Amino acid sequence: MSGTPEQELLSRTALGTFRLNGQFLAVSEELARPAGLTAAWWQVVGAVLHEPLPVAGIARTMGITRQSVQRIADLLVTKGLAEYAANPAHRRAKLLRPTEAGREAVRRIEPGHAALAARLAAELGEAEFAETVRVLERLSAALEAVGAVGAVTEP
Template identity: 35%
Template sequence: MPGRTPEGEALTGLVMPVFELAAALDKAAGSITEGSEITPAMWQVLGLLIDDPLSVAEIARRLGHARQSVQRLANVAVETGIAEWRENPEHKRSQLLALTKHGYAELAALRPRQHKWANAVAAKLGEQDLLHLSQSVKELTEAIRDEAN
């Protein structure tokens, strides 16, 4: 069995820090959403709906989650009045999940907390480093998805 290339070693060395980053982001999301009707997991789902309603399957694809887990979150969001089901003109059996006025208001209430957190963290790194990192993360995500297919 061949060993890893230097690039493969570098990627392997990135895995644990990325897992730690995901955990830190989850913890931060918990702090930001504390006291809100919106949980961190629901915030991920609802954040995708700000511009357009989406099907549960599309949300699951974008987040890389199981459709069933997104369905549970969607059902809770609908039950609490944060989201609603709408007809899907492209697929009769797959409704679209859309934010309600209440949902937009709940997300808007989180915005000042998220802005304060984002500004504090970003000040430690700087705009250019973060823009470069963001682009690198997008490229890495695409490469991983390409390899999985």
């Protein structure tokens, strides 16, 4: 590949991230399946476990489109895993919250999730695992800071 060293680093970072995304999606599907969830359903229910959120808020947190979250949220409500509640801050943007069945489904995932986390921590070491999280969070913040998310422009 031709280009600057920075372009090479960006390309390698992107390719590595795409591969990680695929790996995380595959393992998430595997963990979620016995609980009757898909990875996407688990992701949306997980986003509202601690506090109800509007669909747009879930989408911002997850970095995906509002329409994708809306489709999944509606499915979760139909399946009885989540419900819509009134939003005191915005009449039209209802809040999504898990039902007890949704919470129970996520609880069934926790043992496999904990086992995978322990195996990764053992493979990487606690300090390197924490550093990985820090670097990924820093990269995400840097992409937002340079305006790369939503509008790629010439320098």
